[in-house]
Amino acid sequence: MNTSRTRSPLADLKVLELASGTAGPMAGMMFADYGAEVVKVEPPTGDWARGTRGFQMWNRGKRSVVLDLASSAADREALRALVRRSDVVLTNYRPGVAEQLGVGEAEVRRLNPTAVCCAISGFGPLVECAGLRAYEGIVAAKAGKMVGLDALSGAAPDFAGGRPIYSAAPVAGFAAGQLAFQGIVAALLERARTGRGRYVETSLLQGAITATMRQDLRRAELEGPVNGRAAASGAPGGPSVQLRGIALTFLTARCADGGWIQMCARQDHHFRSWMRALGLDWVLTDPRYVDGPLAFRTLRDIEDLERVIRKRMSECTQAEWMSLFIEHDVGSDPFLDFDGFLAHPQLTANERVVEVADRELGPVRQLGPLVNVNGAGVGVERGAPLLGEHTAEVLDEARAVRGAGGDQVAGQPQIPAERTGGPLAGIVVVELATYLAGPLGGTLLAEMGARVIKVEPMEGDAFRRLGLQFVHLQHGKESIALNLKSSGGKEVLRRLVREADVFFHNFRGGPVERLGCDFVSISAINPRIVYVNAAAYGSRGPEANRTAFHSTPNALSGGGILQAGRGNVPVDDSYPDPCSGIAVASAILLGLFGRGRSGRAQHLETTMLASTGYVHSSDLVSYEGAPSRLEVDPEQQGLHALYRLYECSSGWLFAAVVGDAEWRRFARALGHGEWCEDPRFADAAARLSADADLAALVAPVLQERTAKEWAAALAAVDVAAVQADERGFEEFLIHSGLVSADEHPEHGKYWRLPPRVTFDGVGPDRRPATALGESTVAVLEELGYGPQEIAALCAERAVLADGPKARG
Template structure:
């Protein structure tokens, strides 16, 4: 039995985010009927359609037709969850909005996942990730050589929206087991962008210069070798960085160059050009230095590493033949995910009997509306850096009580900078030295009262500390243990250290973004933020499973698994599949009519998809544009003509004219503008808060919105060990014992 077996979902979404959210729930045995309009899903010709809609029955209905709408209503009456991605106002016009449907069906979870926001000037745009990345400042945050927005060839914000959406639906279902009631929830493209690249202004931190495509820090950067091939040096921490200098025979220079990034970069660039990539990789890996070659995603998905990890599945399609699709990215020990088949068209809807809502079975202690949907869930988070730590923060804003547990030296990522602050906001902090027997015994005492433990230790560390899953289960059979590592839990790479860019490199992300040019490092820690959101959703799924079985379980995932999940559309493979869009260094867009352009006082993104839209754009710009314009490259004579026509126009004037002509367009704002932008403010993108020691800050408001169990952050980012005594007292540790543990140094 999987976590969502028996849960009925009607999925009215198209494209990437909504269908992929359904995929994640369907992999855990939810029964999903995907409702498509007569023309089909707008993404039906993309290879990813086969992956994002696996395990689903596909039914065609015309909601503009009274019979089609009536059939949809009948389906919804028998469902537990309904998912939409329509633009604002469309659901109200159809009578399918959350307020209407949850009033008619009190047990229904109504999920709305629009591609942009829920209100404001840009929320009715047709869905294009280029426009979303421009609207949120995402495109200006990517590393570049030039002062321009960059089009990301991976739809990272929509992938993040998908994983957040699945987690939010799971959280609403979990809360329903306690209250007996459904509710409306919203996870927008803006939420996805905020999760993937959190907007932040923290205290008096000096803004950092924009990074360059290879990476700005010499210890964490792409390097080219003598044979022209590239690899990524992932020595984020000093111990690894020092080892790299030792391999290079430069150990005597380490102390002098540790703080001189420019000199270190120049020296390392020159050294790595003296030997081939394979020679350097062999020498570095032999000394436990994290590194990885850049490669193509196709080779990665077909590699023995991925196959041995069980992350590639091959299914049969009646027309396409063999379709290779990424396997579920999380392993649940007792309630596993599994893929039963590719999308299956059906002529008639299933005969679901109507769901009858009742609160009679809900526990009398259920406190509907107080706190988030995970209120009362206790999480002990041993996770560090981004993937593990940020997973706890995502759970925190859903209402869980998350305790961040750190050793005396703290999370190695700990600082007063914006990244640490946003990735750890809302938690409480407990200082615990797990290397001491007293602290280990205390930790197991806490486990007896907790629901979840999260960690991202290297393979074997949990066992050495005596806190692996068997030890946790012995203390509490209901505990859910979620563990993350870089390369999975088996195989020759399992014990290796790993960081996000190593999977970006070998997994093909960097080559895909760089296209025919040099590989490009994603400034966004794609695999880290993907893993954080995935872990949060997996914990929620395991909580739902526990409601059915009464027992906890071990949950495992890896950065490697997410290197496929966040390329699921790009790696799905079959003979004759359409090619992926390739990027370039400082990639400006997809084509001449799907890219960013500079105006007199700022940048815009525009997308014309049809011959009629091309002609309309030409009319605005004084150019002759026909259907052939749709095939013109992003850099060429037509793009130059459009650039010249827009260069002298004020941005707002150009946007108004282009949109009035029926062409999709939106501003491309710089990162700091996102903190004050009117459209983003209307949609609650960020909020101001205060750190008691450091002062005012601005960062993400929430990563979802619920109608009955509000989400958001109730605490600032904690200082090291800030809440130790408070937490231990709440867990029932006597005051004299707390004092004794602190005197011994086990707690601080």
């Protein structure tokens, strides 16, 4: 791949990474992919994820330094030298460990006041969880993310709503890594103004919050939660007609050849197109279904229609149906495995797959950088380093800098920081995006202090129909409603763009060009604009202009097969929408940093396929001799005997026993130290080979006590295990104190989510969610429109104005 076509936006930055697993290394990988020098500090035993497929991707382009920080004074001094030369110090330790090792906030500031220090923890501000080993499954289980799963969130039909279900998509690690990257870049942008670093924090829990769909968090009279997911998954009273209708539009259907297709026909016109493609035109005039798919009359009507649809789809092959669905513009995709996804034509056409030569492993095929820059993919020049491969050369460089006066920064007084509501204060973002996969990116920027102006159609973003789910996305944003088919509406948008720093959308090609919202048109108006295209499939390739919602990337990426469990029917899941929105924020911040260096417009592109693939990056790496991919068991309880759910005498326990030392402590805590001497369980590979035997031994022992008792006993010996069904996700957030009380004039009392990234000295953004067109008049006045001009625009239906000024 030609890497010379694109400039490296983060070149010359020096990042010091002390992190293992997924989240921290993925944040470091984002910097390495775009030109920064990333030094990965590892203990003598190495990152615990070495040897996994994902390690090869998460650590590409980095240099590895081995330091024994626990017992070597010389190595701790070497670390201090590395801190002094770094722009960024990134850690993902449990609380208190960074301070012990000399890379806590206070020590980093003393050594290098201009550095941005970022800490990724497991549970953020939840002190009671600080001591837990924060593996992905532990965070998900403790937070209630394995409770109440339904047909739209990964549950196989036999298990929906009945008990905890293992969540296979590692969204918390992906999201936390991206949030850390975003917080660091935002702080670096602020540093360019103030000369001072920041302390940035996020966590796997905050990542899980960000990557979760269908969050209402309504406050009931007794201040308890109302969980829409529980209502949809078999709670008393059963699912609502509306939710059941939505589930029908995301049907997983078997075809004549045994292949499976994931449908995606949620919008009214997509549903009608689906019925026509099936040859079921009569449905569109049948009194029972004319108001579908969101306003069917009864559950029985929906069930009757589903039987008809399933029978019809069983009459043609997967390929035949896909040909028809593409012709009729129906959202749908086949279920693929991980290797099938890596070969998908849309990934290759948009340069989303790279092959990296590794000295030990040979060619390593993996997902390329998340964001395309200035119309081109970004190449990867180096794979993951060997353990300690660069120790001598990096430490020599650090000593050379020190000898040349590089310690002068140490001990300098800190430069006062501007306290202006967040590091992105002063940045103006124009959001032309709908639903969730794009707008969540704007929400994250607003939380960091940006001014986000949401441009909506006259009828509003269709996602507004979901009430509080939309409200959580609209916090901190202004709303201006424009008719972009009118000359007046187009002129308002042009003036907005002229004054903005960022313009982003998540529309497919065709409408974007017709509205004059393509990069060429927008950059002609503002030659310094950061422009982000966040469509589903990418701007090139045979399926570039197809429509998609969350379900189809889940099917294509391999996630639908993984989550279902071995041998089960593939399942739908909802994470691709929020994870795609998270990637949008990363792209925008990358563009802002690149513009700050070049002074020119930046053209960036993310796709739902790429961001969903990043969630599954641990499996989307392929090379000769790679370890076998783990599978979820048929009961959807976990990946193997030491990373799964177990039923106890009361409640369910999730155990994550990762290393050999943890295995020994686990076996002894269960009262079976003899297992440690059993050759079947001698090491990790042996334990996987004897997985069924091990599970059969562990399960009855755990049934002797309650999940709560086992969680306490195992925590006492530092083994990661938590009760998985203590409470659901919304209930967990409420009882943890992370959410705050708020009220919406239309939707009533609700719980407001916490900031996803925090910055020292900056409190949470409390700006409310605006109504449709509430900001129209104020923004028009800012753009130079007078009262008569505004009245004329309203009269000709070029704009919609609401709010105090509009109401007089």
